[in-house]
Amino acid sequence: MRVITGFAVASAVTIISSAIVPAYAIDARVARACDVLVARAFPPRQAGNPASGSARGGAKDQRDYFNKCVANGGKMDDDTPAKSK
Secondary structure, three states: OHHHHHHHHHHHHHHHHHOOOOOOOOOHHHHHHHHHHHHHHOOEEEOOEEEEEEOOOOHHHHHHHHHHHHHOOOOOOOOOOOOOO
16 A cells, blocks of 8 residues: 555655746846846945945845846836835
């Protein structure tokens, strides 16, 4: 009985893992451009000290801005993000 259960679990895992959509890597040029845009849009509180935090938003805001930039192919119409509360 254990052999049949083990085979069923292994089969289910194989079927589920084949249904997962593979992630595609972004172009390095787009990643560099978006990294520069994020650095401009979210400057640090103290110049030269990245550990001081951002003057305009948190990590989630920066991540969302970066993802939006990547989705737009490295081009952002508005370089300033929405101000967080």
